[in-house]
Amino acid sequence: MSPSITSKLPSISPTIFTVMSSLAVEHKAINLGQGFPDYPMNEELISLVNQHMKAGHNQYVHMNGLPALRNVIVEKIFSLYQQPINPDSEITVTPGGTYAIYTALTAVLQPGDEVIIFEPAYDSYIPNVEINGAVPVLIPLIYPDYKIDWDMVRKKISPKTKMIMLNSPHNPTGSVLEKEDIKQLQNIVAGTGIFILSDEVYEHLIFDNMQHESMLRYPDLLERSFICFSFGKVYHCTGWKLGYCVAPAALTSEFRKVHQFNCFTCNSPMQFALADFLPNKESYLMLGNFLQKKRDYFLELMKQTKFIPLPSHGSYFQLYSYEGMSDESEKDLAIRLTKDFGVATIPTSAFYKNGKEDKVLRFCFVKKESTLEEAVNRLLKYNPS
Ligand code: PMP
Ligand code: GLN
Numbered sequence: 052m053s054p055s056i057t058s059k060l061p062s063i064s065p066t067i068f069t070v071m072s073s074l075a076v077e078h079k080a081i082n083l084g085q086g087f088p089d090y091p092m093n094e095e096l097i098s099l100v101n102q103h104m105k106a107g108h109n110q111y112v113h114m115n116g117l118p119a120l121r122n123v124i125v126e127k128i129f130s131l132y133q134q135p136i137n138p139d140s141e142i143t144v145t146p147g148g149t150y151a152i153y154t155a156l157t158a159v160l161q162p163g164d165e166v167i168i169f170e171p172a173y174d175s176y177i178p179n180v181e182i183n184g185a186v187p188v189l190i191p192l193i194y195p196d197y198k199i200d201w202d203m204v205r206k207k208i209s210p211k212t213k214m215i216m217l218n219s220p221h222n223p224t225g226s227v228l229e230k231e232d233i234k235q236l237q238n239i240v241a242g243t244g245i246f247i248l249s250d251e252v253y254e255h256l257i258f259d260n261m262q263h264e265s266m267l268r269y270p271d272l273l274e275r276s277f278i279c280f281s282f283g284k285v286y287h288c289t290g291w292k293l294g295y296c297v298a299p300a301a302l303t304s305e306f307r308k309v310h311q312f313n314c315f316t317c318n319s320p321m322q323f324a325l326a327d328f329l330p331n332k333e334s335y336l337m338l339g340n341f342l343q344k345k346r347d348y349f350l351e352l353m354k355q356t357k358f359i360p361l362p363s364h365g366s367y368f369q370l371y372s373y374e375g376m377s378d379e380s381e382k383d384l385a386i387r388l389t390k391d392f393g394v395a396t397i398p399t400s401a402f403y404k405n406g407k408e409d410k411v412l413r414f415c416f417v418k419k420e421s422t423l424e425e426a427v428n429r430l431l432k433y434n435p436s
Contacts (some may be wrong), residue, residue, distance in 0.1 A: 059182050066174050067401035071385065075395035081426040084385075084395040086222070086367040088417045092287040093334065099324035108323045114311055116144025116295065117322035123329040124295060130332070132267040140300040143307055146317050147292040148252040148281035153179050154313065155248055155277035155296060156214075158305040160185040164213035169199060171402030173222050173250065185213065187404070194409055195361045195372070197224040201235040208239065214246040215239075219264060220253040220365025223402050223413040227257060227364045228264040237271060246302075247272060252281035252294065255335045257365040258343040267297065274299055277306065282325060284367075285335050287417075293321055342367075342417060349416040352427040358412075367417045370399065374410045381408055388412075393429045 071084035082089075115121065121138035128136050136142060145151040152175060160166070162184030168176050169192050180187045188207050193200055204215070215236070219228035240247065249266045257263050266276040281294040298306060328334060346369060350360055358371035377384055381398030389395040397413040400406045416423065 060178050063178055067397055068174070071389065071395050071397055074386065074389045078390050078393065080389045080393045080395045081422060081429065082395045083414045083416070083418065083426055084389075084397045086415045086417070087289045088287045089422055090287065090417075090419050093328075096286060096288075096324055096328050099327050100320045103320040103323035108319050110319060111316050112319045112322055114316050115139075115307065116142065116317065117319065117326055119326035120144060120322045120329070121295075123326055124297075127329060127332075127335075128267055128297070132265055134267045134270075134273065136267075136297055137300065141303050142295055142297050143303060143310055144293070144295045144317050144322060145279075145310065146294075146314050147283060148250065148279045148294040149175050150292075150314065151277075151279040151294055151296040152176070152248060152250060154306055154309050155279065155298070155302075156180060156185075157183055158302075158309045159246055159277075160213060163211060165209060165211040166213060167204060167207060167215045169216070169218075170404065170407070171197075171223055171399050172216070173218060174402060176216055177404055186211075188212070189404060191407070192221075192224065192226065197221065197226040197361075199228075199232055199235075201232070201239070204235075204239060208243075208245075212243075212245055214248055216248045216250070217266075218250040220257050222253070222366050223368050223397065223399055224361070224370055225363025225366045225368050227261055229261070230264065233264050233269060233272070237269065240275060241271070245275065247276040249276050249278045251278055252284045253366045254280060255285060255338040256342050256367065257339050258346060259364050261364050263365075277302060282321075285338065286325075286328075291321055293317055293325070345416050345418070345420075345423070348420060349414070349423050349427075352423055353430075355427065356430050356433075358430075361411065367415050369414050369416050370411050371414060372409070372411050377410075381410065381412060385412055388430070388433060392433045394426050 068085040075082040121142045125136045125138045156179045160183040164185040165188045166180045166185055168187045168189055170189050177187045190203050254263050266272045266278050277296055277298040279296050283289040283291050357376050361370040363369045381400045385396050385398045399411045399413055400408050
């Protein structure tokens with residue numbers, strides 16, 4: 052008898068990002084699906100990695116992350132949010148934000164625990180909860196601006212609620228948490244044992260003069276939070292897969308127990324390079340303006356089509372409704388646009404456990420202007436009957 056696996060994730064297949072990116076390659080489509088820039092990253096940062104490799108910084112660094120990098124992260128957090136963070140006990144460098152989220156959930160969750168997740172949700176959240184034997188409690192964000200229904204959150208809280216997962220700026224919708232949301236959250240968690248997982252990988256990718264409402268601004272929320280970040284998003288290098296998790300010492304200590312036997316430590320030359328580069332504040336403070344211009348350029352081009360934009364105040368993404376244009380499912384239309392018109396997008400139904408259909412596609416606009424122009428020229432040929 053040959054061995055067979057009883058799947059821990061029986062209903063999961065390859066992610067929509069993999070599916071649509073493969074289809075884009077196969078059909079030579081412009082990929083506005085998976086979120087990654089197609090323009091070059093900073094040359095100086097590349098040179099720094101190279102210099103550090105040549106200087107022999109190629110061996111394991113400290114399990115919690117290169118101390119020099121943790122020190123500059125702490126300085127950055129203090130200058131942005133006036134929050135003192137201990138670099139030894141409250142930060143762990145991780146191979147990306149996704150890993151940080153998984154590690155935090157695995158550190159906290161016991162079988163049967165409930166985790167509140169807002170849908171549409173980044174695709175890793177629900178499987179990450181389920182693989183730990185915990186139960187996702189799903190709450191829909193309110194269409195079309197995808198705000199949180201806090202009354203619904205109050206109703207869904209139970210004695211089993213272990214965690215609330217937040218993501219601002221939000222993938223896939225581009226919605227952002229505002230002060231009023233923070234007040235509601237503070238009221239709901241005060242005096243409870245509920246943890247917060249705050250996915251802040253798009254921290255700097257926020258537009259329209261809005262302020263990023265990090266958990267780092269609020270000591271009463273920070274004391275119960277794992278906050279996850281990604282350098283891939285900050286420095287236009289999603290393939291670097293490097294990030295970090297900030298959490299109070301007692302939470303970080305449990306996080307590191309999981310981390311140390313999974314990846315143990317992250318690649319060293321990039322940590323050395325980032326330790327040199329991060330003190331350059333302009334390198335991240337300029338991001339909001341830089342990407343807002345791209346969003347606006349894309350919005351302007353798309354006015355030539357019949358797609359209807361939904362509000363996006365941050366992230367890499369702009370949602371468009373195709374209400375009135377087609378009766379196809381989101382996935383069918385996304386596949387047809389890729390195969391027949393040469394533009395790949397992501398169906399937002401992929402961000403719902405039950406595949407809810409809103410007739411909305413997600414477009415990634417962090418591309419060169421020429422890429423966006425060509426993509427919209429192709430979309431103009433899509434002429435629904
Ligand atoms: N959270 C969200 C909402 C994201 O969009 C991404 C991007 N993949 C991540 C986390 C993780 O980023 P990383 O590539 O650093 O794992
Ligand atoms: N975060 C990116 C997106 O939402 C891709 C991440 C991935 O491919 N897993 O498109």
